Amino acid sequence: MKQFGKILKFELKNYMSNKVFVGVTLFLVIAIAVVMFFPRVMGAFEGDDVGGDGADDVRSSVMLVYSPDTETGEAVKTAFLAAFPGHDVRLCESEEALRGSVEAGESECGFAFESLVSYTYYVGNLSMYDTNTAVADSVLTDMYRTVAMVGGGISAEQAAEIMSVTVSHSTQSLGKDQMQNFFYTYIMIFALYMVILLYGQMVATNVATEKSSRAMEVLITSADPVSMMFGKVIASCLAGLIQLVAVFGSALLCFNLNSSYWGEDGIMASIFDMPVDLFLYMLVFFILGFFIYAFMFGAVGSTASKLEDINTSVMPITLLFVIAFVVVMMSMSTGDVDSILMKVCSYIPFTSPMAMFTRIAMSTVSPVEIAISVGVLGVSVIFVGVFAAKIYRVGVLLYGTKPRLGDILKAIRKA
Amino acid sequence: MRLELRNIEKSFGEKRVLSGVSLTAEGGKAFGLLGRNGAGKTTSIRILMNVFPADSGEVLFDGAPIDYKRVRFGYLPEERGLYPKKKIIDQLVYFAELKGMSRSAAVKSVDYWLSRLGMAEYRGKRLDTLSKGNQQKIQLITALAHDPQIIILDEPFSGLDPVNAMLLKDVVKEEIAKGKIVLFSSHQMNYIEEFCDSIAILNGGGVALAGELHDIKRNYPRNRLVVRSESAEAIAARLGEACAPFEDGGLIVTLPSPEEKGRVMRELTENYDIDEIKVFEPSLNDIFVEYAGGGM
Numbered sequence: 001m002k003q004f005g006k007i008l009k010f011e012l013k014n015y016m017s018n019k020v021f022v023g024v025t026l027f028l029v030i031a032i033a034v035v036m037f038f039p040r041v042m043g044a045f046e047g048d049d050v051g052g053d054g055a056d057d058v059r060s061s062v063m064l065v066y067s068p069d070t071e072t073g074e075a076v077k078t079a080f081l082a083a084f085p086g087h088d089v090r091l092c093e094s095e096e097a098l099r100g101s102v103e104a105g106e107s108e109c110g111f112a113f114e115s116l117v118s119y120t121y122y123v124g125n126l127s128m129y130d131t132n133t134a135v136a137d138s139v140l141t142d143m144y145r146t147v148a149m150v151g152g153g154i155s156a157e158q159a160a161e162i163m164s165v166t167v168s169h170s171t172q173s174l175g176k177d178q179m180q181n182f183f184y185t186y187i188m189i190f191a192l193y194m195v196i197l198l199y200g201q202m203v204a205t206n207v208a209t210e211k212s213s214r215a216m217e218v219l220i221t222s223a224d225p226v227s228m229m230f231g232k233v234i235a236s237c238l239a240g241l242i243q244l245v246a247v248f249g250s251a252l253l254c255f256n257l258n259s260s261y262w263g264e265d266g267i268m269a270s271i272f273d274m275p276v277d278l279f280l281y282m283l284v285f286f287i288l289g290f291f292i293y294a295f296m297f298g299a300v301g302s303t304a305s306k307l308e309d310i311n312t313s314v315m316p317i318t319l320l321f322v323i324a325f326v327v328v329m330m331s332m333s334t335g336d337v338d339s340i341l342m343k344v345c346s347y348i349p350f351t352s353p354m355a356m357f358t359r360i361a362m363s364t365v366s367p368v369e370i371a372i373s374v375g376v377l378g379v380s381v382i383f384v385g386v387f388a389a390k391i392y393r394v395g396v397l398l399y400g401t402k403p404r405l406g407d408i409l410k411a412i413r414k415a
Numbered sequence: 416m417r418l419e420l421r422n423i424e425k426s427f428g429e430k431r432v433l434s435g436v437s438l439t440a441e442g443g444k445a446f447g448l449l450g451r452n453g454a455g456k457t458t459s460i461r462i463l464m465n466v467f468p469a470d471s472g473e474v475l476f477d478g479a480p481i482d483y484k485r486v487r488f489g490y491l492p493e494e495r496g497l498y499p500k501k502k503i504i505d506q507l508v509y510f511a512e513l514k515g516m517s518r519s520a521a522v523k524s525v526d527y528w529l530s531r532l533g534m535a536e537y538r539g540k541r542l543d544t545l546s547k548g549n550q551q552k553i554q555l556i557t558a559l560a561h562d563p564q565i566i567i568l569d570e571p572f573s574g575l576d577p578v579n580a581m582l583l584k585d586v587v588k589e590e591i592a593k594g595k596i597v598l599f600s601s602h603q604m605n606y607i608e609e610f611c612d613s614i615a616i617l618n619g620g621g622v623a624l625a626g627e628l629h630d631i632k633r634n635y636p637r638n639r640l641v642v643r644s645e646s647a648e649a650i651a652a653r654l655g656e657a658c659a660p661f662e663d664g665g666l667i668v669t670l671p672s673p674e675e676k677g678r679v680m681r682e683l684t685e686n687y688d689i690d691e692i693k694v695f696e697p698s699l700n701d702i703f704v705e706y707a708g709g710g711m
Contacts, residue, residue, distance in 0.1 A: 214496025
């Protein structure tokens, strides 16, 4: 136990004094701070130009309207001025003049009417996000209906009232609101994926470096392999957590400092509005998931003779993890997080950290199911950890050609 | 202090590496473990240090099964290597702490050894900035800093210049004088001969020869004489087939029995101008070649 403490301290110090580790963490913290302060900084710049209420009066681009019938033209112009606040709506004398103006780039777009319910839309480059025709259609339909109603004997006020009726509704979600939970679940799963993959690889490289530099010869005769393995893995887990806390902590802090500037941005608010219990689940699944993979990475690292072998050696583990990630991401994007596949995945120790966490966050899972999943995962971590230490003990002394799995298993049985 | 390996057997898969190895090393003495490459030296050392267990047999310390929690080992492996990118003081203290020392005691001891080996100026440097010989001295500190009862040195002199070799010799002699068990494994026979009171030669996974070096040499048949003389040719002509050329222009004379050596010595000194005449004692090199030469 004493040795374990020393190893943990030494390995953790290695991470903390690693310039790349510190540099990347600082970079992420600064990048996030820049993003979080962006609206405030932009607000400071824009503050003078855009004088609050006057914002509506800025009509920067010209929209032309032509109608053979002047009365319709005027009515449409008035309606469009209200419907397109960003545009300066002007009447045009002929369809050719309208077309020429748009072509020359003097106007952004133009509507040439044949009747109130039929027009040609002229525009230079049709943007993917051009909604002008949709807005215009809606405005014109309303106008047509109002005209028709007035023609049918209903007063203009009554017609306006009928047209402006709105339906009010409210939603009461009795389970989880997937829309709200989606973003932080997405971010958490992605963070879990990145950290486990990055730090797992680091554990493997760390072990293989000790082996190839032969520091292992002294280490293996100085410390117990179980302490070595657990010390390394827990140190890298702590380093990963410290990095996550630094990044997300600074993000939370910067968001709170600037929350008023982010205003009504629902996505941002939902990300930082994570319930505490979900955060604790996240922590449990993160730590256990990290352990189970880091142990495997460490064991594989110990069987590699050269650092170059690491990438091919860890491939099966990486593949397993990527498959788990893809399954979870697919279920999240379809919204069906309670599919049979996800249910199965949430009990398999190698996939449960991501699958079960996603289900807890985006669906309703009974406490018994969570307990079973965490229990299976916890027991597996201990089993995989001890087994990894055994592989480590045998693996680190095997130099030369890469040993086959069968040879290692045989050696473990004997040891 | 007394360290014993008794009937150690070990196989890796189908390959039998050690078959019935028994050794005894005493405190205050150096023990030489010899053998050709692949004879089982490193495997014996690893079993001794509990890196992996033997298939059968036992390791005893002062007559009782060894308690690895209480007996401290210092090990200089043949395959040298520590953390190249780490500060020397940090890694040396770490290794000493792993062997059970408190941090303050570890720092104190490491500082003592750094100055003892003339390495104090490198204390805060990274290991990979040092020359190979100096790196080896640093590695030696990992074997000594925690004041081990048993010190195992695998090829300690390889890569050291004569001055550093002398320094290492002095250090090893000090440790032996403190009553520690020092176990040498080396192919440089002159060093083994200089330090070791007892030796064991491993061959093909078994002990081919073991015992006090002095006794081993004495037990060789004393029926051979080494003769150096200006009249070597005349002597060779007179003794005929009993005579063979020896190192540096000398002769080696093999007698039918040891009892005749007095008579032959007298006869030669009376009749020829003799520079040197003595009973031939085999060097450790000769013994090694004889016992470790052929596979078993």
